[in-house]
Amino acid sequence: MENNIKDKYNVDESYKTLSLQPYNYYKKGLKWYVLALVVIGLVCLYYRNGMPEYVLIIASTLTILIVLWMLKELLFRIPIYYTFDAGQNKVFKSNFFVKNKALFDLDKMVLFTSSDNEGWAYAIGEKRKHLIKSYKISEYFGDSKKSIAKADLYENEILSKINELVGQVNP
Structure with missing residues (x-):
């Protein structure tokens, strides 16, 4: 199942970076x-x-x-990528038209849950501005056991890696 979630979000991981494509599962x-x-x-x-x-x-x-x-x-x-780069202390957004647009510093990033009519999802934003401008980095989850299991897997396989990168910036 570990590879399944990494394939679902097209995760590319290296020593100081992690890239993910949060809408990759829309291809289905x-x-x-x-x-x-x-x-x-x-x-x-x-x-x-x-x-x-x-x-x-x-x-x-x-x-x-x-x-x-x-x-x-x-x-x-679908082509949206978010790259978390501890080496440059930046979060980048790439899409079909723009490559590696710097959004904010990685050490000023906050991870939070955002909810609307579709359910709740993990999102990122800049501290003190995340309620104004945020970026969804996961699918929507609900309250069912299956959905909670998916959210736990996402936390363990992807969010933990992002938190490790933030920790590399702030030793």
Whole structure:
């Protein structure tokens, strides 16, 4: 199970750095977008001659929305990486467009739980500013036994490594 969570978050670990991709697990959900596009395409193909205009408009609108949502996931959410670098005492954010943008100093980082309608997740932020600007670094967890077990595994395999890096900055 240890490798499973590291694969899920695409964790890359070295002596003084740790990188993780908190939305990497969204890749599994992309199959549903593709399936929806295939179903819409098959329905349109089957009824191509006898399809009313309003059905064509609805199918086209759904197709455009699904493609836009999928592109948003592929370009703006899934490629996000956070790198915790004890050597430079920085937390970096990288995505499809920007590489290694420094967010704040590692020794000024605070780890906390953030909650909303989807559940709670681990997040990071700069001390004294984390309630204004924070960055989610885990999936959402709930109160079920399975979800609590996932949260414990995340704490043991990923958060503990981040805390070790913070400790390397402040001996």
